[in-house]
Amino acid sequence: MKDNYTPTLFPQSESIESQDNRYSLPEMLLELKNERTTSYFSKEILDQLEISKIFEEKRIARAKGKK
Amino acid sequence: MISNLKALVVDDEEHVRTYIVLVLRKLGIGTILEARNGEQALEMYKQERPDITLMDVNMPVMNGITALQRIIEINPEAVVVMLTSLATRQIVEDSAEHGASHFVRKDTSKENMQKIINEIISLFIDVESKASVS
Numbered sequence A: 001m002k003d004n005y006t007p008t009l010f011p012q013s014e015s016i017e018s019q020d021n022r023y024s025l026p027e028m029l030l031e032l033k034n035e036r037t038t039s040y041f042s043k044e045i046l047d048q049l050e051i052s053k054i055f056e057e058k059r060i061a062r063a064k065g066k067k
Numbered sequence B: 001m002i003s004n005l006k007a008l009v010v011d012d013e014e015h016v017r018t019y020i021v022l023v024l025r026k027l028g029i030g031t032i033l034e035a036r037n038g039e040q041a042l043e044m045y046k047q048e049r050p051d052i053t054l055m056d057v058n059m060p061v062m063n064g065i066t067a068l069q070r071i072i073e074i075n076p077e078a079v080v081v082m083l084t085s086l087a088t089r090q091i092v093e094d095s096a097e098h099g100a101s102h103f104v105r106k107d108t109s110k111e112n113m114q115k116i117i118n119e120i121i122s123l124f125i126d127v128e129s130k131a132s133v134s
Helices: A025-038 A048-066 B014-027 B038-048 B064-074 B089-097 B110-124 B127-131
Strands: B006-010 B031-035 B052-056 B080-084 B102-105
Touching: A048 B089, A048 B102, A048 B110, B006 B014, B006 B038, B014 B031, B014 B052, B014 B110, B031 B038, B038 B052, B038 B064, B052 B064, B052 B110, B064 B080, B064 B089, B080 B089, B089 B102, B102 B110
Parallel strands: B006 B031, B006 B052, B052 B080, B080 B102
Antiparallel strands: none
């Protein structure tokens, strides 16, 4: 039996690098815009309640912008 | 006074114009003008400066979205309500982005349409100031 034995579970020599993708805000906004204009989402039929909600939000945003 | 308001109704289908005119008359709007397409609407807008414009999206010669953009270029404060039978998210959002005050589906009941137009008038138009005009 070896006294100084230590099991190695992970490779010690290689550092683990993050593999996440990073997007800039303009890239993400462009992607979102493309998604909204080209996908099924853009062809979704809205009822009058949803339409009124969109315009109400726009109106509030404009009013806030004017302040 | 609401009777001093001037409205412009734009649609290539005569029966739709008749329906909208009826709704506006019920509300008590005094002057109602009619146009058959975006180009005609633009000319009428320049000459008559209506207080509120109700305009179809899909029309020949010049569509409603282009006419909306031109009207907003002339008067950024113009009150334009878009009308359509096919309200896709893209058309609704395009209209909002280009400065429409609201968007009404043509299949909305007469009562609900009156209610919506009444709300738009009270939100965007200073009706009292119109009493001294005319």
